[in-house]
Amino acid sequence: MSADLRGTERTCGREAMSLLTQEASARQRPSSRGVKRQGFRCGQCGFTGDSQLSLSMHITQVHRPRNSQVSTRSRCVEAELYRRLRLASPEQRKELILRHFSQAQRESLEKWILANNKGSRETRKAYRRRLSKPCSKVRKLPSFRDAGITKRRRRTASGNTVVVYVAHASAGPFRLWTKSVRDLRVATRHRQLLQAIKQQVCAKTKGRLPVEQMTQVFARAMQDVSATAGQNLEEIGLSFASAVPAKYWIGKELHTPRFPVQRMAAGLEAFQALSRARDQVYRGRMNRYSLYMYSSPMKMEAAWVKLRQEYLRIWSEAGWDQQDLLARLESWEARRISTRRTALLASTRRNAAGCLRHVNVKDEVQSGEAEVGCDRLLSTWGRTWFCASRQMISRQMISRTSCTESYQCRRLCGC
């Protein structure tokens, strides 16, 4: 870290950081730690995570090599300053920098931002190389020049092996593919086109855009790249699908079918429909404590009902059987329901004191009867259209096809 920014950290940087922290944490409320479950154990320190993912996170965050060039938020003042400045509005950011940073400090921070952004791609690649499994099932393409190109070996019935390549890329919420080809050089050219589309989309969608604008940017990028490269996108077999986050409900994204570029309008319409349904509730990073700070469980459920409807409609129109689609959705939901209830309980513990004060169950919740508080919280939040208690909901009373609200009740309460 530069001397200038060490000074920044001690004086104005710390002050600015304090101001920014106040800005960023204005919504924060006191909360209690969640219940830790037994699971994956770290061989180095005995840490027990809930999943392979949490163990991986632990290893990355705690046991990273000392010579690692990848900066982390906690260890890098520049990164932390930069991160917090980004949380402020442009006007606030400008004011903070002008008021609290010297010219030398501003230049130093700018230098770091430029260096960091340039270097991050390289260090990410190094990180990937280090953490990637040495013996994956199928060997990856040896060169990073070929990243974004999937190599496929197909064994024919006669015993011959055929190798084909497929280029793919992600551009915001869109995922792009080209047709499979035998020649790696052709696939590389396809990949370059996809990269050009991606770059144009990313350049014009810094921050989140309204869904209409996003679709316009994507369509425009396709046209521009096609014109610039003099390449007909139909000829390279370009197809695309889009996805919206749905981790809360099913543990993963919901995506549209794949649309060839010839059916771009239909593909974009599908994306818009899913996005509008998803955007009824807050979209962004959150954890089990902050989940319900933005939207109540009832709002989340209402959004999910809409999202399901749109998903079913879009895939039905693509020729899929509705019963199969319903079965698919339900199997995804079933795998997620316990996690959702855990999140609800954790959130209830956290919010109970404030939210449930008016129903006089504060003491109950604080004494550890969170589950009781959870149910009461559900019934309180949803009093207008939600059943008052679990006992009122029975399987006999609920007809999924005739009553959407009852369906929501059943799934939330676990009856």
Next chain:
DNA sequence: ATACCAAGGCTATCTTTGAC
């Protein structure tokens, strides 16, 4: 019958965010 191809799903890995 065989070869080829597109599509969908699953999984791994990394980044970001926020609570404690």
Next chain:
DNA sequence: GTCAAAGATAGCCTTGGTAT
């Protein structure tokens, strides 16, 4: 500083339809 969860990106596998 630690930890967990969501989001983003990318790679690979399986399946089923179509062309030869």
